[in-house]
Amino acid sequence: MAKQTGERHGTADAEEEEKALRYDAAELRPGLRIMAPGARTTSVVLLIHGGRAKSREPVSRGSLPLARMRMFAPAILGAARGQGTSVALLRDRYRGWNEPHADPVEDAGWALEEIERRFGAVPVVLVGHSMGGRAALRVAGHPAVRGVAALAPWVPNREPVAQLAGRTVLVAHGDRDAMTSPADSLAYVRRAAGVADRICFWQVRGARHAMLERPGYWHGLVRDFALGVLGIRPMTQDLADALDAGALDLGVRGANGRRHVSRRR
Structure with missing residues (x-):
C-alpha cells in the first residue's frame, strides 16, 4: 500500500493482529456524543475521526484523532446558536478501516440511524478527516445526508462516487500533506464532478495532514460549509463560488492571492 493512506495506514503491527480476537469477543460498540446547545434539534453536523x-485496536475516548474532530464543535455551535443545530461526535469501534470489512463505514451508518432514532428525519452534514473522510463519502447516500466535508481524505483509486448524487x-x-494524497483528492473530485450536485476541491496552503498549522x-471552513448547506447562514462568497463552479483547481491561489475559477459548462 502506498504511504498516502491516512494516519499510519499500513503500519498495524503483529501485536495488534494478535489482539484482534480478544477485541472482537468484547463486542465493541461505536459511541456517539451529542453536543446540543438547545432543547430541540432540527439539524445535525456529524464529525467522523481518522x-x-x-487495526483492530479499540478507539479510546482520549484518542488524538477523536480529539482533533471534537475541536470543530465550538465554531459550529457558536455560529448556529438558537438555530436547532447539534453536533454529533462519532467514536468508531476500531482504529482501522480493515478491508474488506470497512468497519468505519458500518459505524458511520450506525451513527446516522442513531441520529434519526433520536431526532427524527433531520438533515445531516458529514465532516470526516482522513479515514473518516473516506467513510463520510461512502455513506453520503443516506437519505438524511445533505452534504459532506472530507478533510485530507484517504481516497484510493476507484473509490465509488455514485452515492454523491444530489x-x-x-x-x-x-498542500503539505505527506500522509494522504492531495492528488488523489483532486482525482476523486474529477470523478465525482458529474455526479454530485455541487462539489469542489479546496487547497489549504501550508497545512499538513493533522491540520495543526x-x-x-480549518474550523472556519467547516463551519461555513456545514451551516451553509443546512441553510443556517449564508456561505462565504469564495466557498459558494467554488461549489457553484465545480472547477477542479478551486482553492489554488495565484501569485496575486486570487482564486482561479474556471466554471464548468
Whole structure:
C-alpha cells in the first residue's frame, strides 16, 4: 500500500493482529456524543475521526484523532446558536478501516440511524478527516445526508462516487500533506464532478495532514460549509463560488492571492 493512506495506514503491527480476537469477543460498540446547545434539534453536523488502514485496536475516548474532530464543535455551535443545530461526535469501534470489512463505514451508518432514532428525519452534514473522510463519502447516500466535508481524505483509486448524487461536497486538502494524497483528492473530485450536485476541491496552503498549522482556518471552513448547506447562514462568497463552479483547481491561489475559477459548462 502506498504511504498516502491516512494516519499510519499500513503500519498495524503483529501485536495488534494478535489482539484482534480478544477485541472482537468484547463486542465493541461505536459511541456517539451529542453536543446540543438547545432543547430541540432540527439539524445535525456529524464529525467522523481518522485512523489507520488496518487495526483492530479499540478507539479510546482520549484518542488524538477523536480529539482533533471534537475541536470543530465550538465554531459550529457558536455560529448556529438558537438555530436547532447539534453536533454529533462519532467514536468508531476500531482504529482501522480493515478491508474488506470497512468497519468505519458500518459505524458511520450506525451513527446516522442513531441520529434519526433520536431526532427524527433531520438533515445531516458529514465532516470526516482522513479515514473518516473516506467513510463520510461512502455513506453520503443516506437519505438524511445533505452534504459532506472530507478533510485530507484517504481516497484510493476507484473509490465509488455514485452515492454523491444530489449532495454538496467539499474536499479540502493541505498542500503539505505527506500522509494522504492531495492528488488523489483532486482525482476523486474529477470523478465525482458529474455526479454530485455541487462539489469542489479546496487547497489549504501550508497545512499538513493533522491540520495543526492553521486550525482556525480549518474550523472556519467547516463551519461555513456545514451551516451553509443546512441553510443556517449564508456561505462565504469564495466557498459558494467554488461549489457553484465545480472547477477542479478551486482553492489554488495565484501569485496575486486570487482564486482561479474556471466554471464548468
